[in-house]
Amino acid sequence: xxxxxxxxxxxxxxxxxxxxxxxxxxxxxxxxxxxxxxxxxxxxxxxxxxxxxxxxxxxxxxxxxxxxxxxxxxxxxxxxxxxxxxxxxxxxxxxxxxxxxxxxxxxxxxxxxxxxxxxxxxxxxxxxxxxxxxxxxxxxxxxxxxxxxxxxxxxxxxxxxxxxxxxxxxxxxxxxxxxxxxxxxxxxxxxxxxxxxxxxxxxxxxxxxxxxxxxxxxxxxxxxxxxxxxxxxxxxxxxxxxxxxxxxxxxxxxxxxxxxxxxxxxxxxxxxxxxxxxxxxxxxxxxxxxxxxxxxxxxxxxxxxxxxxxxxxxxxxxxxxxxxxxxxxxxxxxxxxxxxxxxxxxxxxxxxxxxxxxxxxxxxxxxxxxxxxxxxxxxxxxxxxxxxxxxxxxxxxxxxxxxxxxxxxxxxxxxxxxxxxxxxxxxxxxxxxxxxxxxxxxxxxxxxxxxxxxxxxxxxxxxxxxxxxxxxxxxxxxxxxxxxxxxxxxxxxxxxxxxxxxxxxxxxxxxxxxxxxxxxxxxxxxxxxxxxxxxxxxxxxxxxxxxxxxxxxxxxxxxxxxxxxxxx
Ligand code: AMP
Numbered sequence: 001x002x003x004x005x006x007x008x009x010x011x012x013x014x015x016x017x018x019x020x021x022x023x024x025x026x027x028x029x030x031x032x033x034x035x036x037x038x039x040x041x042x043x044x045x046x047x048x049x050x051x052x053x054x055x056x057x058x059x060x061x062x063x064x065x066x067x068x069x070x071x072x073x074x075x076x077x078x079x080x081x082x083x084x085x086x087x088x089x090x091x092x093x094x095x096x097x098x099x100x101x102x103x104x105x106x107x108x109x110x111x112x113x114x115x116x117x118x119x120x121x122x123x124x125x126x127x128x129x130x131x132x133x134x135x136x137x138x139x140x141x142x143x144x145x146x147x148x149x150x151x152x153x154x155x156x157x158x159x160x161x162x163x164x165x166x167x168x169x170x171x172x173x174x175x176x177x178x179x180x181x182x183x184x185x186x187x188x189x190x191x192x193x194x195x196x197x198x199x200x201x202x203x204x205x206x207x208x209x210x211x212x213x214x215x216x217x218x219x220x221x222x223x224x225x226x227x228x229x230x231x232x233x234x235x236x237x238x239x240x241x242x243x244x245x246x247x248x249x250x251x252x253x254x255x256x257x258x259x260x261x262x263x264x265x266x267x268x269x270x271x272x273x274x275x276x277x278x279x280x281x282x283x284x285x286x287x288x289x290x291x292x293x294x295x296x297x298x299x300x301x302x303x304x305x306x307x308x309x310x311x312x313x314x315x316x317x318x319x320x321x322x323x324x325x326x327x328x329x330x331x332x333x334x335x336x337x338x339x340x341x342x343x344x345x346x347x348x349x350x351x352x353x354x355x356x357x358x359x360x361x362x363x364x365x366x367x368x369x370x371x372x373x374x375x376x377x378x379x380x381x382x383x384x385x386x387x388x389x390x391x392x393x394x395x396x397x398x399x400x401x402x403x404x405x406x407x408x409x410x411x412x413x414x415x416x417x418x419x420x421x422x423x424x425x426x427x428x429x430x431x432x433x434x435x436x437x438x439x440x441x442x443x444x445x446x447x448x449x450x451x452x453x454x455x456x457x458x459x460x461x462x463x464x465x466x467x468x469x470x471x472x473x474x475x476x477x478x479x480x481x482x483x484x485x486x487x488x489x490x491x492x493x494x495x496x497x498x499x500x501x502x503x504x505x506x507x508x509x510x511x512x513x514x515x516x517x518x519x520x521x522x523x524x525x526x527x528x529x530x531x532x533x534x535x536x537x538x539x540x541x542x543x544x545x546x547x548x549x550x551x552x553x554x555x556x557x558x559x560x561x562x563x564x565x566x567x568x
Contacts, residue, residue, distance in 0.1 A: 018348025212316030
């Protein structure tokens with residue numbers, strides 16, 4: 001784990017911040033003294049687990065303490081909620097009920113507090129990264145999560161683009177590069193070209209539902225099936241502890257074999273995993289990695305041989321099986337010089353500096369693309385309805401504004417319905433509905449022509465303008481509410497729900513985090529080791545009761561190291 005430096009330079013103007021709001025971990029970085037630097041959280045780590053838990057006293061815990069409670073208190077804890085951004089999913093945590101964006105807001109709020117503690121001044125704006133393949137709705141929800149956390153989004157930057165920016169600044173030597181970004185929950189492929197000061201994104205594709213968590217889940221299911229158990233047959237605590245053990249197995253297995261031993265449901269069990277079995281369990285997931293790569297190269301009109309370099313981003317690219325697949329697909333080894341966990345946050349902070357025209361970076365110009373096709377539902381002739389007519393094609397350079405002409409279907413028509421879709425399939429039923437709205441028509445007794453203009457900005461947000469040519473009537477619509485979208489009432493309710501929450505005090509987090517880790521370790525261990533951990537738990541509670549700050553921090557450090565050594 002990387003520590004951020006502890007002596008900040010005083011900041012005169014508004015700090016230039018970049019946030020990587022990840023499925024598994026989130027990070028915050030600041031542009032300072034001509035470079036991007038990571039900011040450590042209250043427990044001294046730069047990776048803050050994107051996990052939220054409601055403590056027994058009703059207060060909200062974010063980060064490592066919450067992650068430890070995922071095992072001990074699964075009913076009061078939520079993780080990987082970014083995967084549900086833009087959906088109607090609700091998370092029940094004890095007596096609370098949260099939307100994915102409210103949980104994301106709690107993570108953002110915690111990062112904001114860390115930045116304020118480090119910089120010694122209030123923080124109100126940041127560049128936030130999102131998966132390139134995030135839909136319009138998912139982007140809007142991210143902006144709303146930031147608003148809930150009291151942050152204005154200066155810009156949403158696509159994660160691979162942020163990574164490319166950090167690499168570009170660091171190396172300044174690549175030309176045509178493919179960024180392969182496999183995080184906890186999403187997969188993005190971006191092809192870009194550096195001709196410094198210009199960084200030009202040529203194509204971005206991906207899969208919003210493929211990430212490292214799917215590799216863990218596939219192992220979990222195979223293991224349960226070998227033991228003739230089901231997900232439903234295990235108590236939530238036992239399931240959470242098995243999930244932990246499988247996650248560790250995934251990280252440890254490398255290119256060899258391992259045997260998992262587990263007794264979380266009161267019965268001693270073993271599971272042997274070798275490479276042949278691993279490959280067969282992961283084959284369907286590894287196959288899904290190929291399609292977006294092929295599409296990105298085709299859209300960028302490049303063959304694998306024409307790429308100058310390959311960059312791996314995201315924690316899941318640490319898996320040797322992924323590195324081998326990439327090496328095989330491209331016939332060369334990927335470039336892995338920078339830390340795949342931290343690169344996106346550093347790039348986002350660089351983008352913040354770029355936007356603010358910081359002297360060290362103002363030369364750099366970044367162009368990005370719209371990663372998916374946007375269009376409307378239309379009819380072809382009398383018979384065929386539900387066809388998809390593209391207006392902005394995927395991988396068009398943004399910002400962009402494109403117009404397409406349509407006609408009303410009959411002279412008596414009183415209303416035109418504009419249904420906006422995103423996707424690559426010829427029929428709208430197979431694409432994602434972004435928004436739909438109706439515009440009244442002024443009757444002219446004739447079929448009318450209308451120009452539909454789509455304007456897509458650098459944050460990936462869309463506006464639709466419709467002009468009726470015969471009457472000159474104009475209608476402007478910014479897409480801020482999709483069929484699953486938020487109306488102002490829902491937004492207000494979220495604001496009120498969060499305002500009522502009690503956030504665990506930041507100063508008390510290091511102690512609370514150690515207690516949560518000790519409890520998890522006690523739960524996961526047996527026999528002598530459990531007795532030992534139990535004695536540590538009692539000893540630390542006694543030291544806390546003594547209220548001697550120096551003694552508390554000495555013990556905390558000692559016990560954290562002891563837990564690290566035991567790998568808890
Ligand atoms: P990110 O969202 O980029 O932080 O990626 C998190 C994902 O990376 C999670 O699914 C982790 O399980 C995975 N991951 C992190 N480190 C490793 C590792 N050493 N081996 C395998 N997967 C890892």
